[in-house]
Amino acid sequence: MRPSPQPNYTAGFADKIFQHGEKIALIFGDEKISYAQLDDRIQNRKSTWEQLGLVSNHLAAIHITPHPDAIISYLAALQAGIPLLVLDPGIPDETQLSLIEQLGAGWLLRADQSPKKMKVASTSCRDDLALLLSTSGSSGSPKSVMLSYQNIYSNAESIAEYLQIQSTDVAITSLPLHYCYGLSVVNSQLQTGAAIVLTEEPLMSKNFWNEVKAHEVTSLSGVPFHYQMLKRLRLESMDLPSIRYLTQAGGRLPDDDILRFEELCQDKGWSFYVMYGQTEASPRIAYLPPEALPQAVGCIGKAIPGGRLIIRDLETRSVINTVEETGELCYLGPNVMLGYAQKPADLQSNTFLNELATGDLAEWTVEGWVRITGRSSRLLKIQGKRWQLDQLEFRLKKIFSDLxxxxxxxxxxxxxxxxxxQQEAMHTYLHRELSIHPTLFRILIHQELPCLSTGKPNYQLLIEEAEKR
Amino acid sequence: MTNTEKLQQTFATALAIDINRITDELAYNSIKEWDSTAHMILVAELEATFDILLDTDDIIDMSSVAESKRILAKYDLRFD
Incomplete structure (x- = not known):
């Protein structure tokens, strides 16, 4: 029996695993798991859980690692209607535990281990809630994004459509799976009946490239940081005959790099997709069709199939249709999240969000693409991880000083x-606790903080000063 | 500074750890500090320090401090 966890619920990729039969779904070392075998193991997993007392609509936490067992748990939960709090296994145990307790996840699911019963009771959730994802990186943000089944399934379908994924395609886990972009790669492969190589090997290791070659991987995905690595590895000199396309998201890649990789892909006969998204949109929002390059360099392109982009005036909130006039980028589509969750009561809400305000400033180009021109909120992406600067500032002030x-x-x-x-202590904190590499931050000393007339720090001046040094 | 000293200093900077922890046995992904970010910074620093351009295969082969010495030897660098 496949329960419908949602009244107007349409089945998605997780419910259709069995349909792909003998095709290969997962590759892990020497092990190859067909869709039929995967489905068997999912059904077994659900029976075990039932005996243990994991029930639908009750929150559980999960480590989605690149391991078949973790993928089985992920898909079993989607099928069984068990909402999942997706945790980054890399963050400190106490931070994970506080998230588990804060939202009420009664079980913790990890690869090759029995579900671990937590001290806290499972929160009963709205029946369309599928996943809770963290918005920021290693900080273990207390604010989670609530995604529905429809959010995840519709986004997987849209991505599979515009990337023209084929059932013969093979992807590889170059991104962590607790990260929405990494998870969306898995989802859109499963949507199509394609295969995924599960590996934890980093992009800059011999084993990663051995896997790419051995399993004839057809696509690579990366955030700007991965493209820096690909540049350094001199991707152009590598012999990778099976690759069909590259995708890039998770932050802005400098124009020079886009042009460089576009040219490289031209030479190799690959397609290069520059994409844009947010966790709040499950995550894909827009993509630039490869043929729009190099002319449209710097643009995020157009909305994914099924979605719509609009630009709103910052003051009046009216829709801007004029070319090259800046406003806030907003998005409408079936993949816009249900809302944010910080406490158990939020998991029982019945609200929907129609339109997502991205916090990014954008304009329409003459050619009809969307170009990001800046950010209206203070956000920073460091190696694909998102940091809300006001939150970070608040947190550091609590630990160090108000100044x-x-x-x-x-x-x-x-x-x-x-x-x-406090300089040394701050250095240690940023490096050890927040895991930011010392080359990616700077600490300036100012006896008196330069302020604007509003009393707020003059951030602009401070950035300029930091860049001069 | 000898090449070995230069190498140790480069590793210490890239991994942002104390120079005393840089031993031949130290391996990629064996400690938290030697992750992908640090590895990329390491490659950039090694290229700058020794004024060389590493091959793709050499970059992905560089799995430990000892291995890095072996690889750098191919670029006419000696580590005694």
């Missing part, structure tokens, strides 16, 4: 301190 400011640009974080003596 500090946090700013930055692209992938450089700047922390401004009033006193010398």
């Amino acid at each position: 500090l400011a946090v700013t930055g640009r692209d992938d450089q974080l700047v922390v401004v301190l009033a006193a010398d003596e």
Whole structure:
């Protein structure tokens, strides 16, 4: 029996695993698991859970690692209607535990281990809730994004459509699976009946490329940081005859790099997809069709199939249709999240969000593409991980002192301190606790913080100063 | 500074750890500090320090400090 966890629920990829029969779904080392075998194991997993007392609509937490067992649990939960709090296994145990307790996840699911009963009771959730994802990286943000079955399934369908994924395609886990982009790669492959190589090997290791060659991987996905690595690895000199396309998302890739990779893909006969998204949109929002390059470099392109982009005036909120006029980028589509969750009561809400305000400033180009021109909220992406600077500033102030400011640009974080003596402690905290590499942040000392007439720190001035040094 | 000293200093900077922890046995992904980010920074720093351009295969082969010495030897660098 396949229960419908939602009244107007339409079945998605997780419900259709068995339809792909003997085709290969997962490749893990020497092990190849067909869709039929995968479905068997999913049904077994659901029976075991039933005996243990994991029930539909009750929250469980999961480590989705690149391991068949974790994928089986993920799909079993989607089929059984068990909402999942997706945890980053890399964050400290106590941070994970506090998230589990804060939202009420009664079980923790991990690869090759029995479900672990947690001290807290499982929160009963709205019946369309499928996943809870963290919005930021290693900070273990207390705010989670609530995604429905429809959100995830519709996004997987849209992605499979515009990337023209084929059932003969093979992807590889170059991104962590607790990260929405990484998970969306798995989802859209399963949507199509295609295969995924599960590996934890990093992009800069010999084993990763051995897997790519051995299993004739057809696509690679990466955030800007991965493209820096691909550049350094001199991708152009590598012999990868099976590759069909590359995708890039998770932050803005500099125009020079887009042009460089576009040219490289032209030479190799590959397609290069520059994409745009947010966790709040499950996550894909827009993509630039490869043939629009190089002319449309710097644009995020157009809405994914089934979605719609609009640009709103920042003051009046009216829709801007004029070319090259900046406003806030907004998105409408079946993949827009249900809302945010911080406490158990939020998991029982019955609200829907129609339109997502992205926080990005954008304009229409003459050719009809959307171009991002800036950010209206203070967000930073460091190696694909998102940091809300006001939140980070608040957090650092609580630990250190009220006299500090946090700013930055692209992938450089700047922390401004009033006193010398905290410099070392701050360095240690950013590096050890928040896992930010020392080359990716700077600490400035300012006895008096430069402020604007509003009393707020003059972030612009501070960035400029940091960049001069 | 000898090449070995230069190499140790480069590793210490790229991995952002104490120079005393840089031993031949230290391997990629064996400690939290030697992750993909650090590895990329390491490659950039090695190329700058020794004024060389590493081949793709050499970059992905560089799985430990000892291995890096073996690889750098191919670029006419000696580590005694």
